[in-house]
Amino acid sequence: MESFVPFIVIMLGAATPLIFAAIGELVTEKSGVLNLGVEGMMLMGAVSAFAVSITTGSTTLGLLAAIGAGVLMALLFGLLTLTLLANQVACGLALTIFGIGLSSFIGKDYVGKPLDALPSMDLGWLSDIPVLGPVLFSQDLMVYAAIAVVAAVAWFLYHTRAGLVLRAVGESHHAAHAIGYPVIRIRYMAVAFGGAMAGLGGAYLSLAYTPMWVEHMTAGRGWIALALVVFATWRPFRVLLGAWLFGGVTILQLHAQGAGIAVPSQLMSMLPYIATIVVLVLISRDATRIRMNAPASIGKVFHPER
Amino acid sequence: MSPDIHSGSASANVSAGAVPRLALRGITKAFPGTVANDDVSLALRAGEIHALLGENGAGKSTLVKIVYGLLQADSGDVLWEGRPVVIPSPAEARKLGIGMVFQHFSLFDSLTVAENVALGIGDKTPMRVLEDRIREVSERYGLPLDPRRPVHALSVGERQRVEIVRCLLQDPKLLIMDEPTSVLTPQEAEQLFTTLRALRDEGRTILYISHKLDEIRALCGRATILRAGKVVDACDPTEKTARELAQMMIGSDYATPAGAAEDRKTGEARLTVHNLNLAASGPFGTTLVDVDLEVRGGEILGIAGVAGNGQAELLSALSGELLVQDAGSVRLEGVPAGHLGPRQRRAMGLGFVPEERLGRGAVPDMSLAENALLSRGTGDDMVSRGMIRFSRAHGLAEKIIDAYNVVAGKGAHATAKSLSGGNLQKFIIGREIMRKPRILIAAHPTWGVDAGAAAAIHQALMDLRDEGTAVLIVSQDLDELFVLSDRIAVMYHGRLSQSRPAHEATVEQIGLLMGGVFDTSDAWEGDAHAS
Numbered sequence: 087m088e089s090f091v092p093f094i095v096i097m098l099g100a101a102t103p104l105i106f107a108a109i110g111e112l113v114t115e116k117s118g119v120l121n122l123g124v125e126g127m128m129l130m131g132a133v134s135a136f137a138v139s140i141t142t143g144s145t146t147l148g149l150l151a152a153i154g155a156g157v158l159m160a161l162l163f164g165l166l167t168l169t170l171l172a173n174q175v176a177c178g179l180a181l182t183i184f185g186i187g188l189s190s191f192i193g194k195d196y197v198g199k200p201l202d203a204l205p206s207m208d209l210g211w212l213s214d215i216p217v218l219g220p221v222l223f224s225q226d227l228m229v230y231a232a233i234a235v236v237a238a239v240a241w242f243l244y245h246t247r248a249g250l251v252l253r254a255v256g257e258s259h260h261a262a263h264a265i266g267y268p269v270i271r272i273r274y275m276a277v278a279f280g281g282a283m284a285g286l287g288g289a290y291l292s293l294a295y296t297p298m299w300v301e302h303m304t305a306g307r308g309w310i311a312l313a314l315v316v317f318a319t320w321r322p323f324r325v326l327l328g329a330w331l332f333g334g335v336t337i338l339q340l341h342a343q344g345a346g347i348a349v350p351s352q353l354m355s356m357l358p359y360i361a362t363i364v365v366l367v368l369i370s371r372d373a374t375r376i377r378m379n380a381p382a383s384i385g386k387v388f389h390p391e392r
Numbered sequence: 393m394s395p396d397i398h399s400g401s402a403s404a405n406v407s408a409g410a411v412p413r414l415a416l417r418g419i420t421k422a423f424p425g426t427v428a429n430d431d432v433s434l435a436l437r438a439g440e441i442h443a444l445l446g447e448n449g450a451g452k453s454t455l456v457k458i459v460y461g462l463l464q465a466d467s468g469d470v471l472w473e474g475r476p477v478v479i480p481s482p483a484e485a486r487k488l489g490i491g492m493v494f495q496h497f498s499l500f501d502s503l504t505v506a507e508n509v510a511l512g513i514g515d516k517t518p519m520r521v522l523e524d525r526i527r528e529v530s531e532r533y534g535l536p537l538d539p540r541r542p543v544h545a546l547s548v549g550e551r552q553r554v555e556i557v558r559c560l561l562q563d564p565k566l567l568i569m570d571e572p573t574s575v576l577t578p579q580e581a582e583q584l585f586t587t588l589r590a591l592r593d594e595g596r597t598i599l600y601i602s603h604k605l606d607e608i609r610a611l612c613g614r615a616t617i618l619r620a621g622k623v624v625d626a627c628d629p630t631e632k633t634a635r636e637l638a639q640m641m642i643g644s645d646y647a648t649p650a651g652a653a654e655d656r657k658t659g660e661a662r663l664t665v666h667n668l669n670l671a672a673s674g675p676f677g678t679t680l681v682d683v684d685l686e687v688r689g690g691e692i693l694g695i696a697g698v699a700g701n702g703q704a705e706l707l708s709a710l711s712g713e714l715l716v717q718d719a720g721s722v723r724l725e726g727v728p729a730g731h732l733g734p735r736q737r738r739a740m741g742l743g744f745v746p747e748e749r750l751g752r753g754a755v756p757d758m759s760l761a762e763n764a765l766l767s768r769g770t771g772d773d774m775v776s777r778g779m780i781r782f783s784r785a786h787g788l789a790e791k792i793i794d795a796y797n798v799v800a801g802k803g804a805h806a807t808a809k810s811l812s813g814g815n816l817q818k819f820i821i822g823r824e825i826m827r828k829p830r831i832l833i834a835a836h837p838t839w840g841v842d843a844g845a846a847a848a849i850h851q852a853l854m855d856l857r858d859e860g861t862a863v864l865i866v867s868q869d870l871d872e873l874f875v876l877s878d879r880i881a882v883m884y885h886g887r888l889s890q891s892r893p894a895h896e897a898t899v900e901q902i903g904l905l906m907g908g909v910f911d912t913s914d915a916w917e918g919d920a921h922a923s
Contacts, residue, residue: 247516254500254511261498264462265512266482378502378542 093337094221098229099295101333103128103287103304105232107311108318108325109239110283114160115315116243117276118256120385122178123163124284125308126185130155131285132292133189133196136299140201149289156285157278159185164277168270171387186302196299204228204294228290233326235283240322252276256381259388269388284308306359313362317369320379328365335361411474413438413597414459414490414566419468421454428454429465430621436566441588441598443608443629445641446618447842449812452601455618456568459599460492461485486513491559492568493552499543505554506539512558529560533587548698549580556587566597573607577698578870578903585611603641603843604871605634619643642844658878659689662831662862663710664723668730670709670716678702678886680709685881685888687831687862692853693891694877695866696902702886703866704747707835710864711744712737724831739769743829745821747836747866749813753820756809760800760819761789763808767823788826796822797848814845821849831862838872850876870899884908 107124114121131152139148163181166172204226213224243249252272255262259269287307292299310332318324339354347354370376412435421429428451436442446452457463459470461479469476472488479485482492499508506523517525523539530537535553543551552572559567569588573581588598588611602608608615608629615629617640625640632640663686670680680702687693697703708714710722712734719728724740738744746752754763765785768774774784789804796818800806808816817837824832837853838846853876857863866883867873873880874894881891882905889905 247510250503250507250511254503254507257500257502258498261500262511264482264494264498266461266486267511382501 091217091220093341095225097330097333097337098221098225099333100336101329102229102232103290103295103307104311104314104329104332105236105326106287106290107284107308108314108329109232109236109322110156110280110287111311112315112318112320112322112325113239113243113252113283114276114280115384116256116320116381117252117273118259118381118383118386118388119164119167119273119277120174120178121160121163121181121277121280122175122312123159123181123185123308124280124311125304125306126182126189127156127159127281127284128288128291128304128308128311129185129189129302130159131288132303133193133288133299134285135289136201136292137192137196139293140196140199145204145293148293149286152285152289153282154285156281156283156288158281160277160281160284161274163281164274167387168273168277171389174385174387182308190301193299193301197301199298201293201297203297226294228286228294231286232290236322236326243322253381256383259383259386263388263390269390273388284311287311310358310362313366317362317365319369319376320381331365332358332361410438412436412471413473415471415474416455416459417469417471419455419458419465419470421451421458421463421465427621429458432468432618432621432623434616434623436597436599438565438597439592439595440614441592441600441612443612443615444599444601444618445603445605445608445615445629445637447603447641447844449620449842450618450641451621452618453570454621456492456570456599456601459485459566460490460568486562486564489563489565490568491562491564491566492570493555493559493572494570499551499554501544502542504540504542505537505546508543508554509539509558509561512555513562525561526557530557533557533560533590534583535587548575548700549577552576552584560591564596566599567591568599568601570601571603572600573602573604575699575868577906578899579907581607605629605637608637609634617641638843642842658691659860659862660725661686661688662725663687663833663864664726665710666721666723667718668706668709668716668721669718670705670714672705672886673714678705680705680886683886683888685864685891687864689830689862690857690860691878692857692863692865692876694873694880694894695864695883695888696870696873696880696906697866697868697883698906699868701883702888703835703883705886706883706888707746707833707866710833711742711746735769741830743824743827743832745817745824745832745834745837747839749816749820750809754808754816757807759789759805759807760793760798760811761785761804763819764789764792764804764823768827792819792822792826795826796852798822814841817841818845818849818852821852825852825856829856829861831864832856833864833866835866836868837865838869839867846872870902873902874899882906 107128111121111124134155135148135152138151139145159181163177166177167174206224206226213219215223243253251267255267255269255272263269288304291303296303314325314328314332317328335358339357343351343354414436416432416434419429419432420427432455444452444455454463458465459479461481461484470479471477477488479488500511506519506526509526510519510522526537526539530553535557537550537553537557543554546554552575572584576584592598600608600612612629615627616623617625619641624643629637665683665685668680668683672679678701683706685693695703705714709716712732715733716722716730719730722730724737724742727740729737729740750756755766762785765774765780774781786804792798793800793803798819799815800811811819821834821837834853837849841849853863853865865873865876877894879891880894880897880902882889882902884905885908
């Protein structure tokens with residue numbers, strides 16, 4: 087029990103950026119758009135949050151800056167793919183490469199500067215309960231926020247009319263257009279939400295998880311977030327499960343290294359990524375489940391005339 | 393006194409000479425390269441079923457899209473109950489009281505019936521209330537539906553009901569139906585007509601688009617005929633024969649293929665399918681169960697059935713796109729071929745005309761010459777030491793174009809996608825026939841093809857049959873199957889009924905089989921006993 091509690095606490099932290107990025111991408115994909123630029127949007131969010139926080143001293147402004155940076159990146163993607171009808175896969179990859187470069191450029195003066203981590207919540211006696219206290223009631227605010235966002239997205243998608251329209255646009259854009267929904271506008275909004283959430287995920291890395299800025303500090307988490315969406319078969323709460331699972335594997339390999347298990351650390355660091363691939367292969371075997379939840383027109387360019 | 397057009401209906405709220413419900417004046421709409429609607433004028437009265445008749449590409453779809461707000465006219469006026477209106481979007485059209493049932497349904501497979509309906513109507517009715525209203529409306533008009541079922545689990549006829557109920561919930565004054573019976577069994581179509589007549593008698597206007605002339609004669613009180621984007625004629629279809637209507641539609645007479653002669657001499661079995669089983673390839677696919685069929689040289693076997701009952705799977709298993717475990721379950725001239733791919737089967741004398749013209753029948757962006765070349769094997773002299781002999785490929789394409797009257801702007805250089813559906817289909821069928829196949833399989837050979845081209849295609853298939861080729865045709869169009877086939881069988885839920893000589897079969901029998909009424913081997917007899 088002694089090491090179990092900190093393990094859970096750290097796992098929740100490691101999962102948080104994944105939850106943000108994946109739930110944003112889930113909404114984007116549910117509207118029928120595949121944005122592979124999550125990694126780039128996260129990095130822009132991370133560097134913007136760090137730079138603004140350290141300059142102004144305000145974490146709130148930092149978070150807002152991260153959202154803004156993510157949305158701007160996403161709108162750039164939207165302009166290329168939704169308005170100019172460019173290929174989504176190519177643009178998404180380009181967005182990631184662009185984000186890596188631009189974040190390194192903006193962040194070069196901030197490398198190595200110290201920043202206080204986001205404070206943990208102190209809920210008085212609640213936080214003092216043994217085991218439950220540290221796990222449930224003394225995380226930082228963003229950990230709770232991530233879970234709340236997942237719940238909100240689940241409610242939005244399956245219990246509101248706007249969510250129904252969004253799913254319909256992702257299922258068949260021609261049919262949605264035929265009965266009069268503004269496909270492109272709805273997709274812009276979904277893409278922008280994806281960008282905002284990716285930005286927040288990045289901000290969590292540079293403000294809370296490891297409060298500093300290092301080039302390419304997301305280290306592939308954007309790609310894991312993309313995989314998580316498929317892992318979750320486009321269902322919001324499964325994103326939560328998946329993110330905790332991958333967060334757990336990430337921490338596990340750190341612990342294993344700390345315990346001196348004689349496996350090269352590079353191999354151990356691969357664990358979360360190998361787990362991603364294994365799980366994706368297993369999930370993909372069930373075609374029916376994927377088809378029932380996967381947005382049918384994902385990645386397809388929408389042109390109203392044809 | 394002039395007789396009322398729909399004298400049978402007791403529509404009290406229809407008064408002659410009243411302001412038309414919808415009037416179009418001089419509607420013109422041009423797309424790059426074509427004028428889809430040229431100065432089209434039309435008036436629809438309250439309480440009538442009005443046919444809009446025309447070949448593919450005559451401009452019917454464009455016109456109704458303008459009425460429904462999906463497209464904007466370049467010029468011309470739309471008058472709704474006497475008032476000039478602009479209809480910028482389908483939502484505005486629905487507000488006026490215009491509903492539309494699409495030919496290719498605008499439904500979402502993974503959503504439920506109620507969710508689909510909710511998307512199609514503008515207001516924010518809670519789901520539970522909506523479900524009750526769906527049940528109520530569907531019962532009132534004889535369109536039974538369960539609002540909670542996901543759409544992908546519904547039959548094609550049920551899907552159409554969803555669309556109709558969706559429209560009816562908004563209490564439309566004008567209902568546009570775009571080729572509604574093309575996917576229905578004859579019985580389902582009859583049921584639909586009953587519903588439409590009931591709607592008409594309530595004073596609603598129905599704009600009915602079709603190229604099935606018998607339907608229009610049975611259902612519609614007036615017809616407007618479009619040709620090449622212009623209104624060429626208007627008439628009372630009940631006073632015209634189907635042939636007269638067809639002539640108005642295409643503007644000239646066309647040759648009707650000679651009917652199937654009885655007692656044709658057939659040769660040996662060329663295509664034999666025995667106990668063919670094939671698992672569905674996806675959640676929305678159909679599993680083939682113990683399919684048996686035989687096509688002999690010099691005969692045409694027609695396979696009827698509502699789309700999605702395993703025809704696509706059967707065609708793929710026959711063409712070689714899907715391989716089957718038991719090689720002997722598909723035999724070409726007695727040789728097991730179930731394990732062979734399309735190229736090998738084609739080399740054995742199989743010709744194949746797929747349902748999808750662009751993408752499977754032809755490469756859209758390649759020229760006709762290149763498409764002709766691709767369909768030929770190494771033995772056909774088109775390639776020498778790996779190098780293409782372009783002159784021969786061009787010669788072949790030109791020969792097909794001449795022999796089958798293909799209208800292609802740039803001849804052999806025209807890309808496949810630049811041709812109209814009918815012309816491309818003539819080219820593909822000609823391409824396959826010119827190989828002198830031992831066996832020809834054609835899927836929906838005249839789907840979306842105008843009447844003139846359809847007659848030419850039918851004649852070509854019959855000529856091929858008369859030369860001794862075994863021909864298998866899969867189609868949803870019963871008229872076509874009755875014209876062409878020597879024997880007819882029906883597919884339902886992945887099973888194939890026994891075949892029966894076409895001249896002994898009736899539309900009613902086939903319709904029952906299409907609806908799944910065949911549990912016993914002699915289902916054909918069941919109907920005879922009943923009557």
